[in-house]
Amino acid sequence: NAGVTQTPKFRILKIGQSMTLQCAQDMNHNYMYWYRQDPGMGLKLIYYSVGAGITDKGEVPNGYNVSRSTTEDFPLRLELAAPSQTSVYFCASIGTGESYEQYFGPGTRLTVT
């Protein structure tokens, strides 16, 4: 299994541009999450999904959108990028067993200038 994969690894955007961060998992996990991590601030939940076709907002959803058309993929869309969206973005998934152990992707480092 590749686990949780994210693309791209790095990206620089100009203010007002849009982009999609890709996330995929090959473990047949139902639950998937998007977090952002700012220096010294811990991880903040942006959006999450409990299955294909079902998404919900987390703590910091403004400026982002998600979709979940398949179990494997959970893309995060940034519309009209702003400097405040400069951060490291992590995608994660949770298995369907009882433990709810969370698996993380390697992250996407985004800079908005």
Added chain:
Amino acid sequence: KQEVTQIPAALSVPEGENLVLNCSFTDSAIYNLQWFRQDPGKGLTSLLLIQSSQREQTSGRLNASLDKSSGRSTLYIAASQPGDSATYLCAVIAGNQFYFGTGTSLTVIP
């Protein structure tokens, strides 16, 4: 709202020392607690997961304990090594969401 706190924010110890990292949470209605390690510029690697019905989990030199009633967890690292240098984060799951602490940055000095 669940709040997760980790103390200390940074810790520096000489190689070989045993150490304890602390994690506290405000709402005891959690499903499980997970400890992660994060190396600079990297993603999170799961170290240990404790389900709410368990008191502790062990993996090699690592031992994590959970006291739900007091809202506390500790991560014990025995015989620390320079390769243990990293940021350690704890997270609790409640409902469908994980809540993360801000981490403890550990430096083990050779």
